[in-house]
Amino acid sequence: MNTVIRNGILLSTTGATPADVLVAGEKVAAVAAPESGLADTWAAGADRVIDAAGKYVLPGGIDVHTHMEMPFGGTHSADTFETGTTAAAWGGTTTIVDFAVQPKGTSLLSALEAWHGKAAGKAAVDYGFHMIISDVNDATLKEMDACVGAGVNSFKMFMAYPGVFYATDGEILRAMQKAKDIGATIMMHAENGIAIDQLVVQALAEGRTDPVHHGTTRPPELEAEATHRAITLAKVTGAPLYIVHLSASQALSAVAAARDTGQNVFAETCPQYLFLSLDDLGRPDFEGAKYVASPPLRPVEHQDELWRGLRTNDLSVVSTDHCPFCFKDQKQLGKGDFSKIPNGIPGVEHRMDLLHQGVVRGEISLGRWVEIASTTPARMFGLYPRKGVIAPGSDADIVVYDPRARQTLSVRTHHMAVDYSAYEGMSITGRVETVLSRGRIIITCGEFHGRAGHGGFLARDLCQYLT
Template identity: 75%
Template sequence: MRIVIRGGTVLSSTGAVDADVLVEGERVAALAVPGGLAESWLAGADRVIEAGGRYVLPGGVDAHTHMEMPFGGTESSDTFETGTRAAAWGGTTTIVDFAVQARGESLQSTLDKWRAKADGNCAVDYGFHLIVSDVNDATLKEMDACVAAGVTSFKMFMAYPGAFYVTDGEIVRAMDRAADNGALVMMHAENGIAIDELVARALAEGRADPVQHGLTRPPELEAEAVHRAVTLARVTRAPLYVVHLSSAPALDAVTAARDTGQNVFAETCPQYLYLSLDDLARPGFEGAKYVCSPPLRPVEHQAPLWRGLRTNDLSLVSTDHCPFCFAEQKELGRGDFSRIPNGLPGVEHRMDLIHQGVVAGELSLARWVEVTSTTPARMFGLYPRKGVIAPGADADIVVYDPTARQTLSASTHHMNVDYSVYEGMEITGRVETVLSRGRVVVDRGSYHGSPGHGRFLDRALCQYLN
């Protein structure tokens, strides 16, 4: 299949240039000045996509999703099929999901179990991080084998005692291993021991509404955990990647570490840029729709996060997409906020929402591409196959109309969840056409993808460490 994308403005992490793009099969074959493609190429094209007045950018890489994720006696509502289809609708052409190790389970059997869920079902390409919840000699040895097999990042939790929580000593052991084998350690940084005490106190006092989820997980306990993780990483010489950073004091801890030259990176998520504790405090049980961890923060935390994205103290934007339907799933916590499944939908809207930062003057076009595509590809060993439009790269390409207007709503989104945390939000810009490895999967309001098109990705080491 030969496709020509003609007349658009090609975006990259370094700038913008008017160019035509030639796609041959699954790869980008060439870029040319406007009108510079040979007539024979145009004559032999199976399709010419007219992109005048449009941006042409590399497909998004969402490095933090949770499809079919077990949590709190239920499971996230998007399957790998429905979740990756929604990702494609929103211009994300690669996800990196999490395979969750159960106590007593080997890392290899964990990966096999999650590959069985995803293989043959994904509409876009996918990889895995491994959540390590059982740190022992066998697990540590297996980390080396996982790295050799293309799973090069491992996540641990300082939160959720009794479930995913690992001790500081276990973190040190895993970080020591990562320092030796080159893997990237990812950290959910909240002080889970202290949080559990605050939760128990709130419930004992009869404070059970959804807003208590935010009030019992204050920013100070995120900042403390980030600082502690940074310290353990410094002692072990391991790189550290802080997931879903949500607050100004936590960002301060990351910034201070980076200012000393330490290999510390962090992501944030759209919900922390647009939503706030006020949403958790919505009347009745409506706030349950907004329960995620770390929780939404007071609105004054948003400006520092945008600033962190501009200065690169926040390296990229992921979604932490982990949807639970309001009916039946979020309802499990009615009368006890601690039982509300933690997670929000978002994989479909990340590219659009961060584009609003461009519209508002918070980010440049180049930085938009950098934080949504190029940096995640580099961070997780996928570049230059992903994250760039260049000869030899996978033809993961988005044609984006920067002037279109749309209103976000559960009635029009494609995620398998019965509400939208952005219901009624009017935004500027819309994905028009999406190519995944040279195949048109979304085109002007129509879906042309299919389960099984997406392929598993063996990942190299983080390119910021080599």
């Protein structure tokens, strides 16, 4: 199938340019200026012509931090690879990178095989994997080589969750040394889990059991301390480091300081830290449980610093950490004990729209929107130029976006398999109109035309930002 997208405003990291796009099969075949007249020639032989007059035409979003079907606290996240990737498509995200979880006592390769089993034949958009390392030993370190050979070259570790995912500094050091040797990237959940667990015990003993205390027992200083410690370990080993879901200005300062010295340190933040706050955790009648995630939502004053970090590139990527748990049957597990509330907020469907609000408000430019939502994630995790750009030879993952449309976010209209919206009632400007995934129209005119199994596994190359 050949498709022509004409009269649109093509967005890239350098800004906005009127352009027409020819898609042949699964690939972008050509991009031309409207005055060239090529679109008329293309249209004569095309199977479809999309008139994008007044609309943005941008590369499909890449969400490099999702948790589909993830086990946590005796339950698992509500979205399957089918429902979660379908919701992603509705929101203009055409690629996800999910986390395969190594349970303690098992191998990395068996975990990777299990996640392939969850996703294969079910995903509606393309996907890749990171590996979560929860058991550092000689066998695990050896298997890191095999993972890289299988197209999985980023490994997440935790300074939080003692007894589940937590790694000691010595274990982190060993994994970082291995990552340095094989060109892989260590991703870090940077919170001081040992200290946090003590604060949690004290809070519960004092009768402070409401969801808001999930936030007060995980203060930003303990995120900053862990971030600085991870950066120090990375400096000692020479390994590249990617801080996931950074939420606090103090942690951002540590990242910025390391980057100023030329260290290969990168960080992402998430929409919830840009638009929600500790006030949401404090909602009455246990409503705050909907907003329990780790790191927790911060006081609202952190938001300005995070937006500034996005402008300065000290924050390189915005991902969702999409990990949805239903309020009725799952979040309720922590009623009377906030430490038992499953950690996670749904958001894979709304990332592109929420970041567009940053453009509307003047926080970021159009080029920066594309950069943090698509192009940088592709380069950071070895998918560029196949993904993250509209250029000849790239996959035809394309979003036609109406920047003037109005919509209200709500559980009544979203497509995620969760019974609430973290952004319920939020009125926003901009809406996805049409989505192509490898040349196939999967969203158009408010209808889903994709299918489970259309999405394929992406074997990724190494990070393109390493110096």
